[in-house]
Amino acid sequence: MPNFIMSYLNSKDAITPGAAGSQFWALIYVFVIFTGVSVAVMAMNWLERKALAHFQIRLGPMRVGPHGLLQPIADAIKLMLKEDIIPAEADQFVFWVAPMIGLLAAFAVYTVIPFGPSQAVSDMNIGILFMLGVSSLGVLGIVVAGWASNSHYPLIGALRSSAQMVSYEVAMGLAVVSAILMTSMNASGTGTLSMIGFVRAQQEQGVWFIFKFFPLGLIAFVIFAIAMVAETNRAPFDMAEAESELTAGYHTEYSGLRWSLFMLAEYAAMIAVSSIAVTLWLGGWMRPFPNLLNARTWDFIFSLFPALTFFGLAAIGIVGVVRMSSHSFFRIQRIGLAVFAAVLGFIALLLLVIAVAGRSADANVAASSASRFREGIDYVYWFVLKVAVFMYLFIWYRATWPRYRFDRLMRVGWKVLLPISLGVLIVTAIVGVIVS
Amino acid sequence: MNPGLNPGMVRDMAPVATPFFFYLLAGLAVAGGVLVITRRNAVHSALALIVTLLAVAGLYLMLFAPFVAGVQIIVYAGGIMVLFLFVIMLVNIERSSKDRRFNRMWPVGLAAACALLALFVSAFVKGKALFPDRMMSLPESSNTQQIATMLYGEAGKMGPYTFAFEIASLLLLVAILGAVIMTKKKI
Amino acid sequence: MVPITTFHYLVIAAALFVLGVIGVLTRRNVVIVLMSIELILNAVNLNLVAFSRMWGNLHGQVFAIFVTVDAAAEAAVGLGILIAFFRNRETINVDEIDLLKW
Numbered sequence: 001m002p003n004f005i006m007s008y009l010n011s012k013d014a015i016t017p018g019a020a021g022s023q024f025w026a027l028i029y030v031f032v033i034f035t036g037v038s039v040a041v042m043a044m045n046w047l048e049r050k051a052l053a054h055f056q057i058r059l060g061p062m063r064v065g066p067h068g069l070l071q072p073i074a075d076a077i078k079l080m081l082k083e084d085i086i087p088a089e090a091d092q093f094v095f096w097v098a099p100m101i102g103l104l105a106a107f108a109v110y111t112v113i114p115f116g117p118s119q120a121v122s123d124m125n126i127g128i129l130f131m132l133g134v135s136s137l138g139v140l141g142i143v144v145a146g147w148a149s150n151s152h153y154p155l156i157g158a159l160r161s162s163a164q165m166v167s168y169e170v171a172m173g174l175a176v177v178s179a180i181l182m183t184s185m186n187a188s189g190t191g192t193l194s195m196i197g198f199v200r201a202q203q204e205q206g207v208w209f210i211f212k213f214f215p216l217g218l219i220a221f222v223i224f225a226i227a228m229v230a231e232t233n234r235a236p237f238d239m240a241e242a243e244s245e246l247t248a249g250y251h252t253e254y255s256g257l258r259w260s261l262f263m264l265a266e267y268a269a270m271i272a273v274s275s276i277a278v279t280l281w282l283g284g285w286m287r288p289f290p291n292l293l294n295a296r297t298w299d300f301i302f303s304l305f306p307a308l309t310f311f312g313l314a315a316i317g318i319v320g321v322v323r324m325s326s327h328s329f330f331r332i333q334r335i336g337l338a339v340f341a342a343v344l345g346f347i348a349l350l351l352l353v354i355a356v357a358g359r360s361a362d363a364n365v366a367a368s369s370a371s372r373f374r375e376g377i378d379y380v381y382w383f384v385l386k387v388a389v390f391m392y393l394f395i396w397y398r399a400t401w402p403r404y405r406f407d408r409l410m411r412v413g414w415k416v417l418l419p420i421s422l423g424v425l426i427v428t429a430i431v432g433v434i435v436s
Numbered sequence: 437m438n439p440g441l442n443p444g445m446v447r448d449m450a451p452v453a454t455p456f457f458f459y460l461l462a463g464l465a466v467a468g469g470v471l472v473i474t475r476r477n478a479v480h481s482a483l484a485l486i487v488t489l490l491a492v493a494g495l496y497l498m499l500f501a502p503f504v505a506g507v508q509i510i511v512y513a514g515g516i517m518v519l520f521l522f523v524i525m526l527v528n529i530e531r532s533s534k535d536r537r538f539n540r541m542w543p544v545g546l547a548a549a550c551a552l553l554a555l556f557v558s559a560f561v562k563g564k565a566l567f568p569d570r571m572m573s574l575p576e577s578s579n580t581q582q583i584a585t586m587l588y589g590e591a592g593k594m595g596p597y598t599f600a601f602e603i604a605s606l607l608l609l610v611a612i613l614g615a616v617i618m619t620k621k622k623i
Numbered sequence: 624m625v626p627i628t629t630f631h632y633l634v635i636a637a638a639l640f641v642l643g644v645i646g647v648l649t650r651r652n653v654v655i656v657l658m659s660i661e662l663i664l665n666a667v668n669l670n671l672v673a674f675s676r677m678w679g680n681l682h683g684q685v686f687a688i689f690v691t692v693d694a695a696a697e698a699a700v701g702l703g704i705l706i707a708f709f710r711n712r713e714t715i716n717v718d719e720i721d722l723l724k725w
Contacts, residue, residue: 094479125577129506136514140486143521147479155525166518193580458627462635469639469662473646478654485658488639492665495632499676504668504684504691511691516661516698523702524654527709538649539718545648549641556637560630567629572679579681586685597685604692611696615703621710 014372016114016196018122029121033110041267042072048395055399066337067320082256087150090253094148099254099261102141106265108134109272114196116285116379127195128180131276132173135231138269139165142250145262149253157249160406161240165231167413172227174421178220178428179280182209185432199284206291210281213435216428221281223421228273230413232266235398239406274390275383282386285379296359303355303374306381310348317341351377458498465491476537478524482517489513500574503583632673639666651716657701664694 008022017025046061050068053060061068086095112127114120124130139162146158183201184191192201202208210221230237240249251262278284287302321338324330358374404412468488475481489512496505539545575582589595639662646659668687675683709715 091477091479094483097483124502126502126506126580129503129510133506133509133514136510136518139514139518140521143518143525144479144483147521147525159522159525162518162522166515169514190581454627455625458631462631465635466638466642469642472655472658472662473642473650478652481655481658485661488662489665492639492669495635495669496672499632499672501672501675501684501687504672504687507688507691508668511695512661512665516695519698519702520654520658523706526706527654527715535651535716537651539651539716542649546645548648549645552644553637553641556641560633560637564630568677570677572676574676574679574681579684582681583685583688586681596682597689600689604689607696608692611699615699618700618703618707 014118016118016120016123018120018124026121029119030111033121034107037107037110037268037271038264040271041264042076044267044271044391045072045075045263047391048398051392051395052399055396066324066333066340069336069340076260079256079260084257085253085255087253089150091148091150094144095253098141098145098148099258099265100141101144102138102265103261103268105134105138105141106268106272108137109269109276112195113272113275114199114279114284115383116376117196117199119285119376119379120196123194123196126193128176128193128198128276128280131195131272132169132176135269135273136166136169138265139169141265145254146250149250151253154250154252157240157252161233161250164233164237164240164406164409164413167410168227168230168237168417171223171413171417171421172231174418174425175220175224175227176280178216178421178425179209179224181425181428181432182212182217185212185436189436195279195284198279199286202283203286203290208281208283213428213431216424216431217281219420219424220428221277223417223424224277224281227413227417228277229394229397230409231273232269234266234270234394236401236404237409238398239403239409270394271387271391274387274394277390278383278386285383287378287382300355300359303358303378304352306377307348307351307355309381309385310344310351314341314345314348317344454498457494461491461494461498464488465495474537478528479521482520482524485520486513486517489517500576501579502576503580629673629677632669636666636669636673639663639669651718653705653715653717653720654702656717657698657705660701661694661698664690 005024008017008020008025017023017029046068049071050060061071064071064074086092109131111121112124112130114123142165143158143162146154146156146161149155179198180191180193182191182205183198186201186204192198198209205212208217210217229235233240251259254262287305289298317337318341321334321341324334324337326334354370354374354377358371465488468484468486468491471484472481472488475484489508493505493508493513496502496508586595587597587601589598643659643662643666646662647656650656650659668690671683671687671690673683675681675687705715708720712720714720
């Protein structure tokens with residue numbers, strides 16, 4: 001095998017491809033993340049329609065696949081085959097480039113998101129600064145899209161949406177600064193801006209930052225959670241793109257594949273800011289209680305969780321198969337759902353084998369590759385689980401709360417969140433100085 | 437404890453394939469600059485300026501200045517350019533796209549700029565021997581901490597730029613107040 | 624290839640500076656004049672950071688941060704003046720903004 005492939009795999013310590021200077025593996029990681037995020041966006045699309053439907057006491061898509069599981073694929077095919085309409089008076093080049101700016105800004109954040117202590121594309125020293133900067137580039141995509149459409153509703157929608165995003169960026173940045181402050185409450189008094197450094201700081205200080213200096217960490221987390229919903233233009237802050245208000249706002253004139261690029265950018269941005277919140281406040285890739293319950297049996301029990309999750313999903317699939325009507329009309333759907341449940345069960349068995357193999361390898365060699373593989377899977381699992389909770393919360397907000405009127409929205413951003421986040425920052429600093 | 441969590445394995449990152457990236461980023465920056473001053477449409481100019489700003493941020497990363505690069509992206513590309521685009525949309529009137537691009541005095545301006553270019557060229561040619569011919573490599577992992585020490589001082593003393601930092605915050609306050617008051621219809 | 628020295632960065636900064644000066648002196652649209660001023664400030668920043676690397680201390684980088692802050696304040700105030708002027712005169716051509724008092 002060529003050296004540039006094996007030198008990263010054989011390295012003694014676990015470091016990210018960026019730190020190792022290995023461009024090949026960095027590209028592999030980028031490719032894996034891109035594929036994973038695209039699959040996650042499709043799953044999110046399905047989950048949103050089903051969950052919203054069940055909140056509204058209806059069933060949602062049930063026809064396309066068993067329980068609508070193939071609906072996102074049908075949507076993607078439909079959008080690709082739709083006619084690409086460009087308004088005649090629109091600025092052609094800018095109209096074409098606007099979705100790309102939003103997409104680039106949404107996906108570039110994934111460069112710094114750590115799925116594990118060495119499972120990140122690159123651990124930049126200025127990781128959180130990079131994330132704040134790149135997510136503020138997303139505003140440009142929206143402004144330019146609204147202007148390029150050369151029509152009233154998109155322009156007003158774009159101006160409103162970008163004003164909202166810029167306002168909540170300030171509160172988001174201040175909440176992030178108070179989390180950065182908490183990383184410096186260690187022995188040397190030096191904090192860090194790198195994302196992996198954040199999770200290491202939480203591990204060394206033995207507490208997730210959401211619970212640190214209670215209730216300061218919690219308030220900072222809540223401010224970030226509210227601001228991130230406003231940043232991604234989701235309900236209840238979706239005045240700029242709501243169908244009943246502005247006929248879909250800045251992406252009114254976009255059809256087919258271009259519109260799907262906007263939706264891809266929106267869901268990818270949602271997953272990205274949720275990952276940031278998880279890394280900063282909820283302990284990133286750490287399993288619950290890594291310091292308190294650190295015996296080997298507890299390690300083993302917690303490493304069974306991925307397998308248990310997939311067994312649970314497979315069990316839900318089996319229940320769905322059993323409850324489905326045995327009319328011949330539903331035969332294909334029943335078989336499809338049974339196959340899907342079988343695939344989930346197979347993945348669960350695989351994870352069980354990995355967990356057991358990793359444990360028995362632990363007894364012999366300290367850092368054997370099976371044990372490292374099992375730990376890698378565990379880190380990614382806990383991270384994705386926490387982000388999935390946030391995704392469900394996004395859908396729950398959309399189903400439950402009415403929309404904010406635009407001037408009330410701006411009022412909340414400037415007059416409520418900004419003073420509270422400033423206050424939290426000052427009080428955190430004072431408490432930190434007193435405690436140390 | 438999980439043995440996979442090794443403490444502090446971030447190495448200093450040296451720039452990779454330096455000449456290729458330098459020429460790419462420099463070419464992007466200069467091309468963006470040319471597009472800024474020659475496009476008829478103001479939004480195209482703004483987009484070209486964004487390209488230039490991002491290329492210059494990349495050049496900062498190659499010069500071992502990650503914090504300045506981050507500040508450049510957040511403040512310039514994410515803040516100032518959004519402001520420019522807002523204002524372009526507010527004042528963009530249709531006839532401006534059919535106006536002439538360059539003003540009445542453009543030969544004089546071009547001559548002055550050429551004189552400036554000649555001055556730069558002569559300064560570079562004559563003064564090239566004065567530069568120490570070294571490129572020191574600044575530590576990148578503690579860049580932010582060192583900038584913080586210069587801005588905030590340490591252990592009870594003021595840093596070299598602490599006073600300027602406070603004045604800068606006053607400057608920003610004055611700018612905010614000025615911009616708000618000037619754009620209100622009735623004060 | 625010849626290794627990239629400080630001089631290369633200075634040449635790029637000088638090129639951006641001259642392009643910015645041409646933009647300020649020859650364009651009609653006031654917004655594009657302001658954008659050319661931003662180009663000039665970026666050229667200055669690039670110079671500062673390149674020299675900071677050459678001398679091995681961080682004074683250049685801190686000064687570059689201050690120049691960026693200054694540019695933000697100036698852009699905000701300049702665009703505020705432009706909007707206030709546009710409300711009165713309905714024009715953004717430098718050729719037509721040439722009377723101190725109507």
